[in-house]
Amino acid sequence: MAVVEVRGIRKMFGDVPAVDGVDLRTEEGEFLVLLGPSGCGKTTLLRMIAGLETPSDGEVFIGGESVNGLPPRIRKIAMVFQSYALYPHMTVFRNIAFPLKAEGLDRDEQREKVEWAAGLLDITRLLERRPRQLSGGERQRVALARALVREPDVFLLDEPLSNLDAKLRAAARDDLLEFQRRVATTTIYVTHDQVEAMGMGDRIAVMNHGKVHQFGTPEHVYNDPADTFVATFLGSPPMNLLHKGKYVVGFRPEQFLPESVANDGGATTGFTYHVNRVEYLGAERYLYGHVRGFDEETKVIAMLPVTVQVPITTDQDHRFAVASDKVRYFLTETGERVDPEMLQAPLRP
Amino acid sequence: MTTATTPRQPRYLLDNERVLAPLFMTPAVLYIIALVGFPFVLSIVLSLTDATVGNPTYDFVGLETFRRILFDDPVFRTALWNTFVFAVIANVLVVVLAKALAMVLVSDFRGKWFVRFLVLLPWTAPVSLATITWLWTLDSIFSPIDWVLRSVGLLDGNIIWLGKQNLAMSSVIAVHTWRIVPLAAVIMMAGLTSIPQEIRDASEVDGAGFWRKLFQITIPLMAPIIAVAALFGLILTITDMSVVFVLTRGGPTHGTQVLSTWAFFKGIEGGSLGQGAAIALFLFPVLVAVAALILRMARRREVL
Numbered sequence: 134m135a136v137v138e139v140r141g142i143r144k145m146f147g148d149v150p151a152v153d154g155v156d157l158r159t160e161e162g163e164f165l166v167l168l169g170p171s172g173c174g175k176t177t178l179l180r181m182i183a184g185l186e187t188p189s190d191g192e193v194f195i196g197g198e199s200v201n202g203l204p205p206r207i208r209k210i211a212m213v214f215q216s217y218a219l220y221p222h223m224t225v226f227r228n229i230a231f232p233l234k235a236e237g238l239d240r241d242e243q244r245e246k247v248e249w250a251a252g253l254l255d256i257t258r259l260l261e262r263r264p265r266q267l268s269g270g271e272r273q274r275v276a277l278a279r280a281l282v283r284e285p286d287v288f289l290l291d292e293p294l295s296n297l298d299a300k301l302r303a304a305a306r307d308d309l310l311e312f313q314r315r316v317a318t319t320t321i322y323v324t325h326d327q328v329e330a331m332g333m334g335d336r337i338a339v340m341n342h343g344k345v346h347q348f349g350t351p352e353h354v355y356n357d358p359a360d361t362f363v364a365t366f367l368g369s370p371p372m373n374l375l376h377k378g379k380y381v382v383g384f385r386p387e388q389f390l391p392e393s394v395a396n397d398g399g400a401t402t403g404f405t406y407h408v409n410r411v412e413y414l415g416a417e418r419y420l421y422g423h424v425r426g427f428d429e430e431t432k433v434i435a436m437l438p439v440t441v442q443v444p445i446t447t448d449q450d451h452r453f454a455v456a457s458d459k460v461r462y463f464l465t466e467t468g469e470r471v472d473p474e475m476l477q478a479p480l481r482p
Numbered sequence: 483m484t485t486a487t488t489p490r491q492p493r494y495l496l497d498n499e500r501v502l503a504p505l506f507m508t509p510a511v512l513y514i515i516a517l518v519g520f521p522f523v524l525s526i527v528l529s530l531t532d533a534t535v536g537n538p539t540y541d542f543v544g545l546e547t548f549r550r551i552l553f554d555d556p557v558f559r560t561a562l563w564n565t566f567v568f569a570v571i572a573n574v575l576v577v578v579l580a581k582a583l584a585m586v587l588v589s590d591f592r593g594k595w596f597v598r599f600l601v602l603l604p605w606t607a608p609v610s611l612a613t614i615t616w617l618w619t620l621d622s623i624f625s626p627i628d629w630v631l632r633s634v635g636l637l638d639g640n641i642i643w644l645g646k647q648n649l650a651m652s653s654v655i656a657v658h659t660w661r662i663v664p665l666a667a668v669i670m671m672a673g674l675t676s677i678p679q680e681i682r683d684a685s686e687v688d689g690a691g692f693w694r695k696l697f698q699i700t701i702p703l704m705a706p707i708i709a710v711a712a713l714f715g716l717i718l719t720i721t722d723m724s725v726v727f728v729l730t731r732g733g734p735t736h737g738t739q740v741l742s743t744w745a746f747f748k749g750i751e752g753g754s755l756g757q758g759a760a761i762a763l764f765l766f767p768v769l770v771a772v773a774a775l776i777l778r779m780a781r782r783r784e785v786l
Contacts, residue, residue, distance in 0.1 A: 185683050206689035218684035222702045231698075235689035279688070 135196030135209070135286035135319055136161055137182060142191030144177050144343075151177040153343035154191070162317040164310070166334035168324060170366070174343040175323045176291055182321065183289050184208050196286055206235070211280035212289040215296065217272045219264035225251075225275050226260040232283045250282040254312070269297050270305055277309070281316065288313070288320040294329060306332060327367050331355065339363045358383075358461065361468040370419070370436065374463070376428040380476065381463040384455040386419075386436040391443045395454035402460050406433065406453040408445055420445060424453075528759035535753035547760040557736050558761060561744040565765070568655055568740060569719045575659045576715045577708060580666035581701075587667065588674050605664040613728040616657045620644055620729070644730050647737040654738050657725050662718055666711040673707025674700065706780035713776045720765060741765055 137159045144152040152174040159165045167175040180186040182193055184205035193200050200208050211232075219228050226247055233243045251257045254274045264272060273293060280288060293309070294302050310333050313320050324330055330337050331351045338348045339362075347359035358364035364372040364383050373389065375382045395401050408422040420435040435453065437443075445451065462471050495501055529547055531540045551558045587598055604612060619626060620643035631637035644650045677700060685699045701708070723742035726732060732739035732747065741761055749758010 180683075183683075183687060185686065205683075205687045206691070210687065212684070212687045214680040214684060216678065216680050218678065218680035220681065220685075220699065220703075231685070231690070232688040235691070235694055283689075 136194075137165075137287055137319060137321060138194040139178070139182065140192045140194070142178070142181060142193065143189050144174070144181060144186060145189045150174075150343045152181065152188075155340075155343075155345050157338055157345065157348065159319050159321065160335070162319055164313055164320045164322065164333060164335045166322045166324060166330040166337045167340060168327060168330040168334075168337050168366075169340035171325055173340045175325075175340050178340070179212075179289050179291055179321060179323050182287075183210055183212050209286040210289055211283060211285035211287075213273075213276045213280050213291065213293045215292045217264075217276040217293075217296070219272060219275055219279075221264050223263070224260065225256065225262055225264070225267070228264065228275060229260075229279045229282050232279065236283065246282050247278075250278040253281065253315075254278045270301050273297065273305060274308075277312065285318065288318050290320065290322045292324055293322075295324075295326070309333070327369070331367070339366060341366070357470070359470055361463050364461065364463070364470075370434045372461070373424075373431070373433045375424060375431050375433070376465060378428070379465050380471070381465055381468070382427075383461040383463060384459055386434045387438070388455045388459045389433070389435040389453055390437065390441065390455075391445075392452040392454045394441050394443060395456060397456075400457040401454040402457050403452060403454045406435065406451050408447050408449060408451060411445055411447060415439070418445070425450070525759040525763055528755050529763050531756050533755040535755060538755070543756075547756045548764070551757055551760050551764070555757075557739060557744060558741075560736050561732075561739040561741050561761075562764070564651070564738060565720060565740040565742075568651070568658070568738075569716055572655045572658045572662070572719050573712055573715045575655070576662050576666050577712055579659065579663050580670050580711060581704075581708070583663060583667040584670035584674050587671055601667065602664050604661055609661065609722065609724045610728055612661065613657060613725050616653075616660075617644075617729055620653055645734055647734060650730050650734060650738050654726055654729055657729065658719050658722070661725070662715045665718075666715055669711040669714070670704065670707060673704040673711075676707075677703050709776045709780045713773055716772065717769060720769060 137157075139155055139157050142152060142155050143150060155174075155178060157165075167178060169175045177186060181188050182195075184200065184203060188201070195208055195210070205212075220231065223231070229247045229250055230243045233246055238246070247260070248257065251260055254277055256271065256274045256278060259267060259271060259275070264275065267275065273296075276293070290309075294305055297305055306329060322329075322333065334351055336348060336350055337354050339346045339354055339359075341362050347354050347363045349357075354363055355367050358367065358372065361374055361381060361383070364374065368385060370386050372383045372385050389404075389406075392401070392403060405425045406420075406422055407425065408420050410421040412419040412421070416439055418437040418439075418441075420437065422433060422435075423430045424433045437445075460473075462473055462476060463469060464471055496505075527540065530542060530544060532543045532547065533540055583601065587594070587601065591597075618624070622640055622642045622645055625641070625643060627643075628637060628640050631641075642649065643653050681699065681703070682695070685695050690699065721742060723740070723746055726738055726740050726743045727746070730738045732743045741764060745758045745762035748754050748761055752758070
């Protein structure tokens, strides 16, 4: 177990910064998620922590010691790759034993440890098979067993679930999380899937264009996004953003409710909502339309849970409202969030 | 309302695939029949007769010619042994050097394209021309190798590169290796780059050093491609006669004689068409068997 820390880390590919000055520090045994769209530098960051990529600038610490310049094999890390990267010419047993053999353990110790790891992941019956003969979920378990068997200080996981089909993915997510809690090893997990990030991460670092936009707990990044990028990247459908002069007003689709429902005692902010289209999705209704009184006609989505039965007619204005403490404000220029008290002019539409 | 009838495009004979396909294939088939098939059949026929240039009557003698070259011709046995030694040593060298070279060529460094260009050069030169430059390089009096060795004081006099049995054999093997390594290296480069990056990364994270990675990951994963490269090398060395012909003409006293040169000397220069054909065909079944074996191995490893 160890704390991983990166300081001012940067990676240039030619003139393009893939990772552009990132500072992060995990807690002991934490499950940290690097979340961002493809090309945001999250995998490059992970590979620099692993030692597979040399940083152009900055430092990596594992367990308090600088590991700059050290090759992957002496960093006491284990990595699970997107494709699992099992060795196709070896049996499952030999795959899992490979890191042990490289460490120079004798045969009996190897066998003992492989059996322990295989037992933990429930793949003992697969030991004599080859990767080709395994299903996606089984391959993932073998990859995890291979990572686990050396008892590393840190797990690095690079989108390990993205090759599984949707149904299997939910189950695998559950298994992975339970497994991580059991071994309590510091884990850094890269994904572009916000549902995975929200569901698994103790903390999430949201990245874009090589920079960390926000680093915090899932609740924190979801409720108080640091800027408009985080606000729109997290949440499905994303946060509604309305422009007005120097500021951007934001609120989540599920907070945007008919005035009669929204008013539960606290202060509310009201809007005139013109609904164009209603989508019935069983558990909820999605409303598509726009709000009057802002710089341009921005599309606004409202998500009404099935418990809100108010009839909504299309092509008509409705009075909608958001609880005032759920409204977020951002600067138009930089996209950064600002405190409501700092606002220069009231933004009531 | 009038329905606009588009005028029907005329149908050409070439629109018909049953005409077009044979038409496209004909040149290749004709070429193979005329330049490979016919000579091959002719050599089989010749090997079963006692035809000579002076007496080109095709008198059928069965396997008598084969019996004679095998038991009554000591040079044939030397040539057979030489062919074997020569093919095996040259190809072991080719596989090892080409693998090393391929690893250098796939890595990233400054001036990579220039090195690749230089490495491929031997392959682009015609065999006989390239061999003639080697003939000069290995000349018994004017060899630049000797000259360099003399000027640094390692040598007194001359090395008779092509005039002594072992040296001549080594020279022939070296020239052949030099010629085939580029091809094998290019084939192996393809094999190397087909190994997924993540597998290499995984082995590195798993703690494998250079040699472990080489012998337990890259070589096993490349085995089918290495087998194909070795097969090409084997066939190219066994069937080639120009290197030996230009460098030593089989000498000294048949010391570097191989089957292809001996077939030429016997059949064309000596005029014994039947015997020449029999010598040339002698290794055909062996080559077919080796090729089939290697290709099967390569396929099995792919399926795994």
